[in-house]
Amino acid sequence: MLKRWQKELGKRIENGTFRTLNPKAEGIDFYSNDYLGFARSKDLRELILMEISQHPECLSGSTGSRLISGNTAYLTETEKYIARQHGFSSALLFSSGYQANLALYSSLPGRHDIIIADEQIHRSVHDGSRLSFAKKIRFRHNDTGHLEQILEQKPGNCLIAVESLYSMEGDLAPLEQIAALAENYGAGLIVDEAHAFGVFGHGLVGQYGLQDKVAAVVITYGKALGMHGAAVLSTDLIRNYLINFASPLIYTTSSPDVQWVSIKAAYNFFSENRHIQQALKDNIRVFRQQGLVTPSAADSPVQAVIIPDIERLKSLQKHLADLGFLTYAVYSPSVKEGTERLRICLHSFNTEAEIIRLCEIIRESA
Ligand SMILES: Cc1ncc(COP(=O)(O)O)c(C=O)c1O
Incomplete structure (x- = not known):
């Protein structure tokens, strides 16, 4: 079995899809599922602490x-x-x-x-x-x-x-x-x-x-x-x-x-805090106004940009990360081969300027 495991991992290393666990990166969050920013909310943390103290x-x-x-x-x-x-x-x-x-x-x-x-x-x-x-x-x-x-x-x-x-x-x-x-x-x-x-x-x-x-x-x-x-x-x-x-x-x-x-x-x-949902909706609208081609719904916080060229996808994601924009590149087998993509998650806390710049960098890379 050892040989098989090594071979399978080797294949992933070869085709650039080898997965590793990395420390949480610093940067502008366009990749987490924290759509409403609740996981970073100090107010919510306070509420939880109050409950716990009781x-x-x-x-x-x-x-x-x-x-x-x-x-x-x-x-x-x-x-x-x-x-x-x-x-x-x-x-x-x-x-x-x-x-x-x-x-x-x-x-x-x-x-x-x-x-x-x-x-x-x-x-x-x-x-x-x-x-x-x-x-x-x-x-x-x-x-x-x-x-x-x-x-x-x-x-x-x-x-x-x-x-x-x-x-x-x-x-x-x-x-x-x-x-x-x-x-x-x-x-x-x-x-x-x-x-x-x-x-x-x-x-x-x-x-x-x-x-x-x-x-x-x-x-x-x-x-x-x-x-x-x-x-x-x-x-x-x-x-x-x-x-x-x-x-x-x-x-x-x-x-x-x-x-x-x-x-x-x-x-x-x-x-x-229903207004936070509205802030997310506003940011999704700003993203959609930038005109990137995507199969995603107009009101979805997940926006996919399909880039089946794995090398191009990898280098774009790295380029974005170097500039401080955290996105996620999704490869097969998580998605069908030929539909590899840059997955962008929008949040209530992203700023308009960040969203516009992110889209500019993606467009420039095409
Ligand atoms: C559609 C869907 N269902 C279920 C799950 C699993 O949920 P959890 O992360 O709480 O295990 C996920 C998370 O990745 C998901 O995206």
């Missing part, structure tokens, strides 16, 4: 799985609060979005069921699906015609997996059409709102009023909310099913309550 026990370890000794009143109360915030009957918290997707896709579909996933769905959905015995079929990205073709041919139970805002392309799913298809064909729909939550209010499912049309929604807290963790929003039936059958919830120590304290404080901060 509940210092939240800093201690949870001592076990939620099914044994790791469940607390604070955690279950927070879940009720989150469910109310999103207009769902129930919420179930997880330590991360990755774990939430593993839980859903490993446990909900049975042996003869089918998971129909958008081809650009997050890796955690694929990994979760592999832990189930269900068959997985991909449909072309955002192609409702292709999705319907698959649904027509599949008489069994189907779960459709989509994101509302895609993290690599920065485009939106046609959620209303997909929800209508799911309803027509009696399929369950699971929507991952990792990147939409906080950018579009409490998420696009809520904005379109689709709460009754989806089986479950995944909300993650490591992006616009500036924290860490995730919630599955659904019905009491699905919540109970996950508690009984989802290994990623059952066979792991529950997070310490401090994680839920931070999330709850961030929800409150979010409600009280």
